[in-house]
Amino acid sequence: MSVISYFIWILVGTGLAMLFLQSQYWSVKIIEPTRARQSKWIILGGAVLRWVVVFLVLMVALSYSYTALLVVFVAFLITRMIVVFKWRQLAEINQ
Numbered sequence: 001m002s003v004i005s006y007f008i009w010i011l012v013g014t015g016l017a018m019l020f021l022q023s024q025y026w027s028v029k030i031i032e033p034t035r036a037r038q039s040k041w042i043i044l045g046g047a048v049l050r051w052v053v054v055f056l057v058l059m060v061a062l063s064y065s066y067t068a069l070l071v072v073f074v075a076f077l078i079t080r081m082i083v084v085f086k087w088r089q090l091a092e093i094n095q
Contacts, residue, residue: 001067009061009068013075016057020050020076021083 027046031039054076061068 001065005068006071009064009071010075012057012061013072014079016054016072017076017079017083020054021080023050 023046027043031042033039058069058072061072
């Protein structure tokens with residue numbers, strides 16, 4: 001793989017993590033305690049949809065190469081960890 005390919009796969013993994021976290025945020029933002037049944041389906045449906053998208057992106061990366069799969073997966077995990085850590089810091093500051 002060339003350096004440009006690594007960079008592209010890193011961007012794919014980072015974008016996937018950002019999309020994953022943003023969709024979690026949207027799901028949590030629209031649930032309502034007064035509509036427990038509907039809220040449950042929103043959360044479950046969103047989780048299934050998120051993991052289907054992750055699976056599809058990882059399968060595309062795997063069809064390219066094992067290295068691409070590893071790069072996307074590591075970029076996805078690291079980006080999620082950094083973003084969640086930053087959100088946690090912001091939440092602690094606002095309290």
